Amino acid sequence: MNNEIILRLVNISKAFDGTKALDNINLYIRRNEFVTLLGPSGCGKTTTLRIIGGFEEADEGDLLFEGQRINDLPAYKRKVNTVFQRYALFPHMNVFENIAFGLKIKKMDKRVIEEKVNNMLRLVNLEGFSKRSVDSLSGGQQQRVAIARALVNEPEVLLLDEPLGALDLKLRKEMQLELKKIQKSLGITFIYVTHDQEEALTMSDTIVVMNNGRIQQIGTPQDIYNEPKNAFVADFIGESNIIDGTMNEDYKVTFLGRQFDCVDKGFMPNEPVDVVVRPEDIKVRPQSEGMLVGKVISVTFKGVHYEMKIEGLNGAGYVLTVHSTLMAEEGSVVGLSIDPFDIHIMKKGLKA
């Protein structure tokens, strides 16, 4: 990944029937970057993608491609290709014709087209499928055709709108890795839209978390996961305990009726804050060794770990979600401890 910026969104806003879908979006995307727009449905991620693709027009703001404003450039002139949510394969064409569609429009030589399409078929593991009708393919195969159809045009940027949403879990995981591999080997910028946080964490160089038409946080998967900027991000990316707390002074926070050391500073004395603790960062100990004491309400086996709901006994009665590979008996009273760097403090009122 280099640092050249290929695409820039400046103050982009968009409303549908008076409802703001995008509110002042600012974003830049570097060449060869794998960027994921992540958020719940209706957050504006697909609208952002459609504006980049040329299927929606921004009401305000500029869309810059390699420094040039392309707001008014029609979709067919943009050096961008899209993999659509439900694939949008042409039902009246076979696999080969679908993939060759863009090349034929460019009036390329027949032999060149054939070679390129065959290369693509090899890339997406669909050799020997060229004469098949698209209706006869499985969901995963259709998905591959859709990707090949977009990639064969060698776009500068590939837009993917929840491309794996219709596939089953196992296939989805396979395709995630495959897409990432393709992106790396071809060196194309990917802009990927999904509501699946795990998918975003697995594939992306950069994640853009969106909610209610606004960008909540931009960062690497590690940043987003470990240092969520606000309660929405913390809640959306993985499970979190979000607890009301008070920042007593720098590096000291009180929640659940006890003061903890933490690594945050710069708050007003006794400022109310949201405290975020990941379930896997809470350690279950014997009662005497814990910083907190809690009663185990329920235990659920999740495969890799146990998920336990533990009610804090010395505080406001907040129920914590705890992930641990060790199981505590339901109804037993246990001690809990949290390391200072696992306590994330966020300003109140950022909950979007």
Next chain:
Amino acid sequence: MKQYRWLAYPYAVWMIIFIVVPLMLVLFFSVTAKAPDGSIVLTLENFKKFWEPMYINVLIRSVLLAVYSTVICLVLGYPLALILAGRDFKRKNILVMLAVIPMWMNFLLRTYSWMTLLEKNGTINAFFGTLERLAATYLNMELTLPRVNILYTETAVILGMVYNFLPFMILPIYSVVSKLDRSLIEAAQDLGGNNLVVFKRVIFPLSLPGVLSGITMVFMPAVTTFVISRLLGGAQFMLIGNLIERQFLFSNDWGFGSALSIIMLLLILLSMGFMSRYEKENSGGGLW
């Protein structure tokens, strides 16, 4: 589902009584004749009788007029169907209504009203006359407007067919195109297709099932009509439908009338078979 099978029996009985039996009767009449001694004999006389220039010409004329009106309906209806299926929702409903409302009125009434319009002293010519007189009186100017004089001609018959059958062309095309997945159009644009390319390579091929249904639904009634040709073509205007009507109502030659009906039936079956061969390549969406 098996236990509900009996629900289909009334339909089956209905169809046997009112479709299968009459068809059999028509077939029977067409291949039989009464011998002088009163007995009924098998014969192909009725079909042989058709093989005369006069009758062949009537058939050719019927097919030609039906083809003309089908082509005109397609040329007029296709763009309209595309516009109707477009994204502009507010005006769309009004347009669809305008296309459909004539179908709510009686077919005969609609055709009669064209007679009134097209007559030598009919509404259109009277209107032109009024305009000329007004121009002469108030503007002091010699205005000569053309007179419509097409009633009882082929043109009037084609006009009547197009007017009456146009909705049957528009609706199937409209229904296919409006169900077209918008993302297919976007995909084509995305892959570099301008509007013309998108139309030629995606919208048009995918609308073909609707076009084929439309053609069938216009061509079939057009080729067999006898009302439009009689009202707008005049009493002497002969299409195959009029010829058949004549055999049953005036000449009392049921055998020949039935033979003509069978010939017509075969012709329609043939054209439908021809259509369905194209249909197969573009599966789904159509009416058949």
